[in-house]
Amino acid sequence: MTRPPPRILLVEDTPTQAEVAKALLRDMGLEIRHAETAGRALADALANPPDAILLDLELPDFGGFELMQKLRAEGVEAAIIVVTANASVNTAVEAMRQGAMDFIVKPYAKARLTVTLNNALEKRALTQELKTVKAQLSRDRFFGFIGASAAMQAVYRTIEGVAASRASVFITGESGTGKELAAEAVHKASPRAAKPFVALNCGAIPRDLLESEVFGHVKGAFTGATDNRVGAAKQADGGTLFLDEIGEMPLEMQVKLLRFVQTGSFQPVGASRPEKVDVRFVCATNRDPLAEVEAGRFREDLYYRLYVVPVELPPLRERGTDSVLIARALLATLSREEGKHFRGFSPEAERAIMAYAWPGNVRQLQNVVRNVVVLHDAEVVEPAMLPPMLLRAAIRPTAPHLTPMAAPVVAPVVAAAPVVAAPAMAEPAVAEPVPVQALPVPLPEPIFVPVPPSPPALALPPLPPPLPSVPVIEPLAVMEKRLILAALAETSQDVARAAALLEINPSTVYRKLQAWKTAGEIP
Amino acid sequence: MHALRLQPLGLCHRLGVWVEPKVDRLASRWHHCHVTVLDPSIAGQLAEDLPRADFLLIINTFRDDLARLTQELTAAAATGDHHSFHRAAHSLAGAAAAVGALRLEASARLGMADEASTAPPPPGLSARIATEAQAALAALAALAQGPG
Numbered sequence: 001m002t003r004p005p006p007r008i009l010l011v012e013d014t015p016t017q018a019e020v021a022k023a024l025l026r027d028m029g030l031e032i033r034h035a036e037t038a039g040r041a042l043a044d045a046l047a048n049p050p051d052a053i054l055l056d057l058e059l060p061d062f063g064g065f066e067l068m069q070k071l072r073a074e075g076v077e078a079a080i081i082v083v084t085a086n087a088s089v090n091t092a093v094e095a096m097r098q099g100a101m102d103f104i105v106k107p108y109a110k111a112r113l114t115v116t117l118n119n120a121l122e123k124r125a126l127t128q129e130l131k132t133v134k135a136q137l138s139r140d141r142f143f144g145f146i147g148a149s150a151a152m153q154a155v156y157r158t159i160e161g162v163a164a165s166r167a168s169v170f171i172t173g174e175s176g177t178g179k180e181l182a183a184e185a186v187h188k189a190s191p192r193a194a195k196p197f198v199a200l201n202c203g204a205i206p207r208d209l210l211e212s213e214v215f216g217h218v219k220g221a222f223t224g225a226t227d228n229r230v231g232a233a234k235q236a237d238g239g240t241l242f243l244d245e246i247g248e249m250p251l252e253m254q255v256k257l258l259r260f261v262q263t264g265s266f267q268p269v270g271a272s273r274p275e276k277v278d279v280r281f282v283c284a285t286n287r288d289p290l291a292e293v294e295a296g297r298f299r300e301d302l303y304y305r306l307y308v309v310p311v312e313l314p315p316l317r318e319r320g321t322d323s324v325l326i327a328r329a330l331l332a333t334l335s336r337e338e339g340k341h342f343r344g345f346s347p348e349a350e351r352a353i354m355a356y357a358w359p360g361n362v363r364q365l366q367n368v369v370r371n372v373v374v375l376h377d378a379e380v381v382e383p384a385m386l387p388p389m390l391l392r393a394a395i396r397p398t399a400p401h402l403t404p405m406a407a408p409v410v411a412p413v414v415a416a417a418p419v420v421a422a423p424a425m426a427e428p429a430v431a432e433p434v435p436v437q438a439l440p441v442p443l444p445e446p447i448f449v450p451v452p453p454s455p456p457a458l459a460l461p462p463l464p465p466p467l468p469s470v471p472v473i474e475p476l477a478v479m480e481k482r483l484i485l486a487a488l489a490e491t492s493q494d495v496a497r498a499a500a501l502l503e504i505n506p507s508t509v510y511r512k513l514q515a516w517k518t519a520g521e522i523p
Numbered sequence: 524m525h526a527l528r529l530q531p532l533g534l535c536h537r538l539g540v541w542v543e544p545k546v547d548r549l550a551s552r553w554h555h556c557h558v559t560v561l562d563p564s565i566a567g568q569l570a571e572d573l574p575r576a577d578f579l580l581i582i583n584t585f586r587d588d589l590a591r592l593t594q595e596l597t598a599a600a601a602t603g604d605h606h607s608f609h610r611a612a613h614s615l616a617g618a619a620a621a622v623g624a625l626r627l628e629a630s631a632r633l634g635m636a637d638e639a640s641t642a643p644p645p646p647g648l649s650a651r652i653a654t655e656a657q658a659a660l661a662a663l664a665a666l667a668q669g670p671g
């Protein structure tokens with residue numbers, strides 16, 4: 001793509017001077033505009049921002065320095081070259097102080113003018129490029145995406161890089177990471193943006209209907225085909241065809257898709273002649289496509305046809321503070337939709353959101369925010385409004401007053417919780433705290449012991465009473481009862497929250513309470 | 524010890540500041556400086572660097588400037604409008620400098636020597652400028668014709 005010629009604004013009130021400058025610059029391939037007064041120069045620069053300004057200081061309406069101040073105040077960032085007959089040091093210093101990039105004394109030779117202007121344009125181009133790169137590196141929105149993390153910046157760059165091409169794009173990522181958003185971004189950033197974007201979820205369509213959905217059918221092709229039907233391939237002609245969950249596509253359909261990808265032509269079900277279309281393919285799966293190939297569930301030839309430019313969407317837990325950015329945006333949107341008055345999250349609630357692993361990614365975050373908005377109404381979302389699973393996650397990695405306790409403690413009633421045998425020595429082994437954000441699924445958590453006297457970092461429900469650092473081995477049922485009752489005490493007998501803290505089902509708590517009551521162990 | 528060497532243009536400019544009314548005497552000194560009508564490093568370079576059409580366009584623009592500015596100078600001198608006189612002289616000096624019309628530039632600078640002064644412009648300056656303007660135009664036209 002050719003770049004437009006640099007735009008030069010020549011501010012000069014003497015026509016001969018202006019004509020000489022224009023003649024000397026004529027063969028540089030510039031777009032030169034001429035203003036004879038400072039006022040006209042200001043209006044011109046604002047209407048059509050130039051890359052460089054050749055500025056005479058002596059102008060009929062007001063001076064060149066004043067014009068420079070006005071230009072800068074209005075945000076004109078052009079490289080300014082002061083051109084004056086006054087070769088004094090004071091004028092040069094003042095010009096530089098006012099933000100001029102260079103200074104030329106009249107009369108000037110062609111070489112002096114062109115070299116100075118080229119230098120200024122080059123510097124200006126570099127400055128612009130730096131600004132663009134900085135903006136790209138720090139952008140927090142990209143088409144439908146919200147996120148400023150480095151991982152997402154890489155995704156944005158890949159999408160931008162591939163958009164103009166016709167190359168197939170293969171998007172991978174866990175469920176809820178925004179694969180369809182990525183496909184739409186590829187389409188919208190491409191020259192096909194004005195043409196259709198057709199999305200088809202291969203996993204949601206019955207196998208028997210998939211071919212008809214993709215390629216269409218003619219009337220009478222099969223029972224129930226009462227009319228001709230245009231398929232997704234035809235609908236996407238000139239645009240983009242997004243095949244989501246392509247890993248779910250049956251092998252026999254993969255053969256037909258391969259032919260379509262290779263030739264651009266397909267045959268509607270029951271038709272006698274093939275049709276040709278111009279379609280750009282974007283595919284997505286939440287599986288590892290190569291593993292699917294190795295397992296024989298995905299054709300290798302089709303894989304290589306489609307897996308041209310991979311885009312891997314990071315899970316939310318690897319996107320740093322993006323979870324909070326997304327939660328804020330969702331809260332604003334959903335509050336508006338639901339007619340609620342939420343304006344933001346409390347710092348504690350944001351910390352809880354950031355600490356959680358979000359195994360369901362953005363979709364899960366969306367559900368949580370919707371849940372909060374539907375069930376509550378306030379200006380600020382407090383931690384108590386969030387689901388207990390988030391609060392537990394918030395306690396684990398971020399509370400500085402908590403230290404992993406020496407090992408042999410049984411985790412509360414969780415079936416999978418490991419029971420660590422007490423070492424015989426006095427110095428017990430210390431369990432390493434596992435950063436929750438790195439875990440794809442919740443794991444049995446270590447027991448933490450508060451370390452006095454630091455105040456708690458979060459205004460969250462306190463943990464059960466301190467456990468002895470030298471463990472006393474008790475019957476499992478005794479420990480279980482003690483932990484459940486402690487959790488209930490800490491949550492003011494709120495069974496649901498106590499169960500959440502213990503990572504067990506509330507019905508388990510009810511069942512245990514009932515059993516202890518029946519046995520007369522509790523009132 | 525080296526003697527201070529002043530460029531002819533600078534010398535005349537400085538002289539003009541403090542011997543403002545003595546234009547005729549200054550003019551004779553000016554000629555003693557052996558200043559040519561055109562500065563070859565400016566006018567000659569323009570003729571060399573630019574296509575002939577561009578060079579001719581510049582000369583024609585210069586001619587229009589001269590006509591307009593000498594008229595403004597004459598009118599300002601007649602009405603005693605020092606500011607307009609200074610302004611026109613400044614533009615004239617700039618236009619002359621752009622094409623390397625040295626003697627015309629120097630003459631014009633005499634008219635812009637002291638903008639703040641309420642003293643009338645040097646007598647005979649307008650006529651002198653007109654003469655130099657004609658000389659500059661003739662020299663430029665000759666330059667545009669080429670050596671042949």
